[in-house]
Amino acid sequence: MPEVKSIFREVLPKQGQLSMEDVPTMVLCKPKLLPLKSVTLEKLEKMQLEAQEVIKQQEMALKEQEKVQ
Amino acid sequence: MSQSVLKLSQNDLSRERKESDSALPISEAAWSLKTRALTEMVYIDEVDVDHEGIAEMMLDESSIAQVARPGTSLRLPGTSQGGGPSPAVRPMTQSGRPITGFVRPSTQSGRPGTMEQAIKTPRTAHTARPVTSSSGRFVRLGTASMLTNLDGPFINLSRLNLTKYAQKPNMSKTLFEYIFHHENDVKNALDFAALATEHAQFKDWWWKVQLGKCYYRLGLHREAEKQFRSALNHQEMVDTYLYLAKVYQRLDQPITALNLFKQGLDHFPGEATLLTGIARIHEEMNNITSATEYYKDVLKQDNTHVEAIACIGSNHFYTDQSEIALRFYRRLLQMGVYNCQLYNNLGLCCFYAQQYDMTLSSFERALALVSSDEEQADVWYNLGHVAVGIGDLTLAYQCFKLALAFNNDHAEAYNNLAVLELRKGRIEQSKAFLQTAASLAPHIYEPHYNLATLAEKIGDLQSSYAAAQKAEDAFPEHVDTQQILKSLRQHFAEL
Numbered sequence: 001m002p003e004v005k006s007i008f009r010e011v012l013p014k015q016g017q018l019s020m021e022d023v024p025t026m027v028l029c030k031p032k033l034l035p036l037k038s039v040t041l042e043k044l045e046k047m048q049l050e051a052q053e054v055i056k057q058q059e060m061a062l063k064e065q066e067k068v069q
Numbered sequence: 070m071s072q073s074v075l076k077l078s079q080n081d082l083s084r085e086r087k088e089s090d091s092a093l094p095i096s097e098a099a100w101s102l103k104t105r106a107l108t109e110m111v112y113i114d115e116v117d118v119d120h121e122g123i124a125e126m127m128l129d130e131s132s133i134a135q136v137a138r139p140g141t142s143l144r145l146p147g148t149s150q151g152g153g154p155s156p157a158v159r160p161m162t163q164s165g166r167p168i169t170g171f172v173r174p175s176t177q178s179g180r181p182g183t184m185e186q187a188i189k190t191p192r193t194a195h196t197a198r199p200v201t202s203s204s205g206r207f208v209r210l211g212t213a214s215m216l217t218n219l220d221g222p223f224i225n226l227s228r229l230n231l232t233k234y235a236q237k238p239n240m241s242k243t244l245f246e247y248i249f250h251h252e253n254d255v256k257n258a259l260d261f262a263a264l265a266t267e268h269a270q271f272k273d274w275w276w277k278v279q280l281g282k283c284y285y286r287l288g289l290h291r292e293a294e295k296q297f298r299s300a301l302n303h304q305e306m307v308d309t310y311l312y313l314a315k316v317y318q319r320l321d322q323p324i325t326a327l328n329l330f331k332q333g334l335d336h337f338p339g340e341a342t343l344l345t346g347i348a349r350i351h352e353e354m355n356n357i358t359s360a361t362e363y364y365k366d367v368l369k370q371d372n373t374h375v376e377a378i379a380c381i382g383s384n385h386f387y388t389d390q391s392e393i394a395l396r397f398y399r400r401l402l403q404m405g406v407y408n409c410q411l412y413n414n415l416g417l418c419c420f421y422a423q424q425y426d427m428t429l430s431s432f433e434r435a436l437a438l439v440s441s442d443e444e445q446a447d448v449w450y451n452l453g454h455v456a457v458g459i460g461d462l463t464l465a466y467q468c469f470k471l472a473l474a475f476n477n478d479h480a481e482a483y484n485n486l487a488v489l490e491l492r493k494g495r496i497e498q499s500k501a502f503l504q505t506a507a508s509l510a511p512h513i514y515e516p517h518y519n520l521a522t523l524a525e526k527i528g529d530l531q532s533s534y535a536a537a538q539k540a541e542d543a544f545p546e547h548v549d550t551q552q553i554l555k556s557l558r559q560h561f562a563e564l
Contacts, residue, residue: 026488026519026523028485029480029484029485029513030158030159030160031421031454032450033168033382034413034444034448035383036172036411037171037172037173038173040117043113
């Protein structure tokens with residue numbers, strides 16, 4: 001919204017206008033600016049991903065051992 | 070003779086002691102290095118991290134009144150003055166705050182009203198709300214210690230003689246940090262810090278700060294406050310101010326935190342981290358104008374401060390000044406920030422600043438840099454907006470569908486798809502999409518308002534009234550919602 005408010009006077013013709021109707025239209029959701037992430041947050045996410053991968057690898061190793069047995 | 074024998078044996082003993090003493094520092098140094106390396110692997114600056122679990126949120130012990138006075142609470146943002154753009158222009162988050170330009174681990178991404186909603190929030194690092202602060206993220210971080218060494222932990226805490234090590238200043242601080250960050254064992258860390266503080270005769274500010282951190286983790290906020298205050302009496306440090314402000318924010322006393330920051334600025338004039346803290350509090354209380362002022366002060370001190378640039382940029386974008394927003398985001402690009410979010414924001418700013426040549430290439434870069442499905446969904450959603458802007462509704466339809474393919478819970482995409490379906494005349498499909506959007510995101514007003522409009526058109530006045538009331542809850546100042554409600558009430562009165 002512009003900070004300087006100027007007063008606009010509406011010019012409505014008195015002749016020739018039959019009717020005016022305010023039709024409620026549908027509203028779109030607004031475009032989303034994506035927030036940037038902080039260094040701490042990125043490190044947290046990276047640690048979480050790495051921990052998950054290590055656990056996955058350990059589970060795979062366990063499964064292979066069970067298959068061999 | 071016996072005396073000389075005694076002296077000899079004493080010399081032997083002292084020589085042995087000297088030899089073992091010279092061996093000690095080397096092994097101590099090696100131990101110290103390994104401990105610090107292990108700690109550094111998982112070290113996160115405690116100032117940024119939030120530990121609030123769902124239980125702490127819902128069952129708040131430190132509140133002294135049922136309802137806070139307006140402008141004094143971080144949990145009731147809508148009641149403070151000097152807000153920024155309305156929800157008609159700026160997307161809102163679950164907690165009723167507008168989305169910010171920058172997100173940290175402690176950014177309140179959502180403060181759900183009921184226990185049900187609290188449990189439904191997704192559990193990733195950036196939107197996670199662990200059930201209690203002792204579970205969730207910190208269990209995951211604690212497993213780092215188990216994963217690094219499969220033979221067993223490097224330091225076995227249960228067998229450690231804490232008193233002995235608390236008295237060795239060379240090793241105590243390293244050991245404390247290891248216990249606190251790597252092992253995540255706050256209780257042992259607290260005991261250790263207490264012993265060390267005693268040994269230092271309560272004159273060492275560093276140990277008081279560590280005690281304060283442990284109390285904060287355990288949820289004993291008043292004790293933490295005492296420790297930090299006493300540490301400040303010994304030695305003024307910026308970090309101590311930051312930790313103390315975090316305690317006040319957790320106690321939901323933003324005004325006290327603001328006063329504290331101002332006190333800190335008296336001692337450390339122009340300190341960027343303190344100014345950032347003030348700006349963040351203003352943003353959380355929805356005072357966007359004051360927040361922008363303080364972020365600008367931060368930039369005067371440090372003009373590469375990413376958070377300040379991102380927040381000012383997003384404020385300018387949502388106040389219809391996309392060219393200025395573009396300048397801010399281009400500055401970030403100049404600084405070398407290179408990720409999906411920045412390119413997405415650049416694309417949006419370029420489009421709305423009418424620099425159409427750069428728009429699509431920025432979005433292409435953003436798509437190339439995505440790191441998760443939710444990010445990709447958001448980029449496709451914004452591309453859908455660009456498509457609507459150029460009038461290509463088929464492309465817009467495909468973009469919104471793609472957004473949904475990557476993230477099935479993207480409420481805004483459902484809402485916009487519903488609008489497009491209505492343009493094609495498919496009323497039932499539109500209604501289904503709107504209902505999905507409304508149930509996924511009850512805090513945004515658009516799906517409710519659209520449902521109200523649609524229902525009124527097809528004559529279903531009862532559901533139109535219900536939806537319009539929900540829209541009013543989400544955004545009370547919306548003129549069109551008021552008009553619908555007025556006409557419906559007149560209609561019902563006439564019956």
